Amino acid sequence: MARYVRIPGSIALITLANPPVNALSAAVRRGITETLSRAIADPEVKAVVLCGENGNFCGGADIKEFAGPMSGPGLVPMIDAIEAGEKPVVAAIEGVALGGGLELALGCHYRIAHCKARVGLPEVTLGLLPAAGGTQRLPRLIGLSAALDLITTGRHVSAQEALQLGIVDRLTEGDTLGVAVEFAQSIAGQPLGSRRLSTRTPACPADLDSFLQGALVQVRRRARGAMAPEACVRAVGAAATLPYSQGMQREQELMASLFRSAQARALQYCFFSQRLVGRWSTPSGARWDSAEPRPIRRAAVIGLGTMGRGIAVSLLQAGIAVVAVETDEQQLEAGRRAVTALLERRAQGRGSEGPLRFTTDLQQLRQVELVIEAVFEDLAVKKQVFRQLSAVCPADTLLCTNTSGLDVEQLAACTRSPELVVGTHFFGPAHVMKLLEVVYGPRSSPVAVATAMHLGKRLGKVSVAVGNCPGFVGNRMLKPYLEQAHFLLEEGAAPEQVDQALEEFGFAMGVFRVADLSGLDVGWRVRKEAGLTGPGVAPGESPRRRQGRRYSPLPDLLCEQGRLGQKTGRGWYLYEGPGAREARPDPWTHSFLQQYRQQHGLQPRAVPQQEVLERCLYALINEGFRVLEDGIATGPEDIDIIYVFGYGWPRHRGGPMFHAGAVGLATVLDRLEHYHHAHPDIPNLQPSALLRRLVASGNPPIQKWREVIRRVRSQL
Numbered sequence: 001m002a003r004y005v006r007i008p009g010s011i012a013l014i015t016l017a018n019p020p021v022n023a024l025s026a027a028v029r030r031g032i033t034e035t036l037s038r039a040i041a042d043p044e045v046k047a048v049v050l051c052g053e054n055g056n057f058c059g060g061a062d063i064k065e066f067a068g069p070m071s072g073p074g075l076v077p078m079i080d081a082i083e084a085g086e087k088p089v090v091a092a093i094e095g096v097a098l099g100g101g102l103e104l105a106l107g108c109h110y111r112i113a114h115c116k117a118r119v120g121l122p123e124v125t126l127g128l129l130p131a132a133g134g135t136q137r138l139p140r141l142i143g144l145s146a147a148l149d150l151i152t153t154g155r156h157v158s159a160q161e162a163l164q165l166g167i168v169d170r171l172t173e174g175d176t177l178g179v180a181v182e183f184a185q186s187i188a189g190q191p192l193g194s195r196r197l198s199t200r201t202p203a204c205p206a207d208l209d210s211f212l213q214g215a216l217v218q219v220r221r222r223a224r225g226a227m228a229p230e231a232c233v234r235a236v237g238a239a240a241t242l243p244y245s246q247g248m249q250r251e252q253e254l255m256a257s258l259f260r261s262a263q264a265r266a267l268q269y270c271f272f273s274q275r276l277v278g279r280w281s282t283p284s285g286a287r288w289d290s291a292e293p294r295p296i297r298r299a300a301v302i303g304l305g306t307m308g309r310g311i312a313v314s315l316l317q318a319g320i321a322v323v324a325v326e327t328d329e330q331q332l333e334a335g336r337r338a339v340t341a342l343l344e345r346r347a348q349g350r351g352s353e354g355p356l357r358f359t360t361d362l363q364q365l366r367q368v369e370l371v372i373e374a375v376f377e378d379l380a381v382k383k384q385v386f387r388q389l390s391a392v393c394p395a396d397t398l399l400c401t402n403t404s405g406l407d408v409e410q411l412a413a414c415t416r417s418p419e420l421v422v423g424t425h426f427f428g429p430a431h432v433m434k435l436l437e438v439v440y441g442p443r444s445s446p447v448a449v450a451t452a453m454h455l456g457k458r459l460g461k462v463s464v465a466v467g468n469c470p471g472f473v474g475n476r477m478l479k480p481y482l483e484q485a486h487f488l489l490e491e492g493a494a495p496e497q498v499d500q501a502l503e504e505f506g507f508a509m510g511v512f513r514v515a516d517l518s519g520l521d522v523g524w525r526v527r528k529e530a531g532l533t534g535p536g537v538a539p540g541e542s543p544r545r546r547q548g549r550r551y552s553p554l555p556d557l558l559c560e561q562g563r564l565g566q567k568t569g570r571g572w573y574l575y576e577g578p579g580a581r582e583a584r585p586d587p588w589t590h591s592f593l594q595q596y597r598q599q600h601g602l603q604p605r606a607v608p609q610q611e612v613l614e615r616c617l618y619a620l621i622n623e624g625f626r627v628l629e630d631g632i633a634t635g636p637e638d639i640d641i642i643y644v645f646g647y648g649w650p651r652h653r654g655g656p657m658f659h660a661g662a663v664g665l666a667t668v669l670d671r672l673e674h675y676h677h678a679h680p681d682i683p684n685l686q687p688s689a690l691l692r693r694l695v696a697s698g699n700p701p702i703q704k705w706r707e708v709i710r711r712v713r714s715q716l
């Protein structure tokens with residue numbers, strides 16, 4: 001797990017050998033400890049070079065070990081021994097030096113990095129802090145402020161930035177190992193004094209207390225309720241105020257408070273789930289490892305509204321040539337201006353973009369390998385576009401629809417090659433948001449799914465393959481959540497109370513603030529099309545019942561009043577002044593709700609915060625179980641990744657399905673039964689068969705759910 005070689009010029013070379021990322025497993029730690037002792041004991045060795053196999057220095061501690069009892073040599077004494085040794089140790093960094101990997105390099109006396117390497121301390125993203133001296137050595141190397149930024153964000157920095165900050169001593173463009181060996185020979189025998197970072201004093205801002213206070217406020221705002229960022233601030237603060245050994249003690253105490261926490265478990269689950277969803281499969285047997293994606297060099301985007309513009313920018317930034325299409329010159333010009341502005345804004349520091357052409361002529365699509373349709377969310381309009389595309393494009397062109405929930409199969413049916421049609425549900429702004437739902441229809445071919453999944457990866461997205469049903473996974477589950485929020489208002493809650501409960505849970509914004517931001521007319525249009533409101537409603541139907549179940553007309557009534565959200569200055573909240581973004585509770589809304597309740601004979605009651613959370617979240621989770629039953633998502637991890645990356649579910653809570661497991665499936669079942677008993681006209685509160693089965697199977701860990709899901713599906 002660590003190889004030892006003596007090379008000419010009195011240098012010992014220690015190579016970490018645990019591909020793919022040389023994670024510091026117990027075996028690797030043992031290997032380093034043993035080989036280092038050997039180098040120190042060998043009088044012929046004057047200096048040591050430490051490197052990693054496979055083009056990667058080290059991806060940090062082995063996260064898989066965190067779930068069980070830790071064994072083997074500790075990282076801290078191992079790194080301390082490197083730093084304290086009398087022979088210089090040079091880290092030769094290729095690929096990544098992350099987390100414990102960077103901490104290991106910080107224990108070395110010199111660091112030489114390849115110009116394409118990346119370094120960072122991403123432990124905070126795993127619900128931890130850098131606990132192998134990272135919070136104490138990094139501030140001593142680059143100062144408190146820069147260290148705090150790196151440690152609380154977990155961001156990876158480029159080799160160039162690492163050089164500027166002083167994290168690495170030198171960059172190479174070619175043979176990193178060769179340069180490091182030569183360098184080690186040149187410094188052998190020189191005093192190591194201040195090269196030992198633990199002996200240095202960190203550079204601190206003048207007003208340390210208010211600096212640290214400000215940092216706490218900032219991290220709390222960034223990730224509401226997350227423990228690790230706060231612990232990171234406290235640990236770095238200790239580097240400023242305590243001698244090294246006491247700072248290390250504080251680092252260990254703070255790590256102990258995080259290490260077995262529910263938040264750390266949730267975040268580490270997200271890390272592995274993000275990788276798991278890349279190993280997709282479909283019920284028809286298509287799989288990530290057998291389906292070959294097609295290369296995409298040229299693509300077209302149809303429709304340059306907000307989504308189309310973002311998609312075009314995303315494609316261009318991945319180096320794909322884009323033909324951008326609009327129906328008339330005026331729309332085209334507006335699209336051209338918007339796309340150009342977005343590109344200019346994002347240009348700094350980015351790589352080269354693919355070529356871009358604007359046209360109103362569909363004939364220009366003959367040369368592209370893939371088309372993404374992003375026109376208005378209307379099935380009839382989209383069908384018409386797909387007929388045109390099928391007539392114009394070569395038969396082997398992959399046709400994608402950017403829809404948030406329309407039937408992909410109906411669009412495929414309008415084309416000559418339905419097997420080459422998939423849904424690509426981008427999230428707005430499409431050039432920023434990380435999630436892509438790739439929707440396969442019953443006829444989508446493995447190559448079509450593989451190409452769309454691979455494209456998502458090229459665009460820097462987390463792509464999740466999902467089946468075709470109204471709303472797919474994300475929006476299908478959102479519907480019962482929104483419904484509960486409206487029902488709670490009918491029963492006595494205020495929008496700000498519901499939002500507060502959700503924001504305290506960890507959402508950046510509650511349901512009503514989000515609705516105001518996106519515009520209430522979006523859902524209104526969907527409900528009109530579904531015949532839930534407007535002229536499609538059967539005469540004489542009660543306003544609070546639709547299609548045999550409870551319905552709340554509250555958001556429709558707001559829209560009818562012209563209250564469409566932020567853009568009209570009024571929605572669930574009031575926005576004072578032009579372009580105002582601050583949501584203020586609105587007395588109008590309160591009296592509107594009061595009148596509504598009176599009109600419908602509803603006796604308002606004080607709704608406890610716990611009920612707000614349980615009804616909104618468990619209704620959503622219950623639908624998640626149905627999504628799994630129906631085979632629309634392959635496993636709970638797919639759902640959780642969709643919610644964390646696309647819907648603002650607090651990452652430190654792992655996603656809705658993970659949350660259900662953490663609360664206890666029996667509790668979720670019990671509460672759903674309770675609420676369904678109280679509201680029998682809300683079918684979404686009726687516990688799903690899968691939830692019942694999982695509880696009956698003894699509440700297995702989430703990693704085992706797939707076995708139960710398979711059995712339930714086979715019986716349904």
Ligand SMILES: CCCCCCCCCCCCC[C@H](O)CC(=O)SCCNC(=O)CCNC(=O)[C@H](O)C(C)(C)COP(=O)(O)OP(=O)(O)OC[C@H]1O[C@@H](n2cnc3c(N)ncnc32)[C@H](O)[C@@H]1OP(=O)(O)O
Nearest residue numbers: 023059060061062063064099100122130131132256259275
């Ligand atoms: C109550 C008791 C208290 C006791 C206290 C306990 C004290 C314990 C002391 C611990 C001290 C720890 C100190 C240290 O600070 C902690 C850490 O180092 S945590 C780890 C930090 N590192 C990271 O977060 C990096 C994670 N990895 C990545 O970001 C990426 O994988 C990458 C390295 C950038 C590479 O990206 P890609 O090339 O895209 O490849 P993949 O992401 O697909 O990864 C490939 C493969 O490798 C697996 N993997 C990656 N990193 C790790 C890792 N660190 N550990 C284990 N496995 C890793 C990844 O899952 C993939 O596997 P696959 O899915 O293919 O099976």
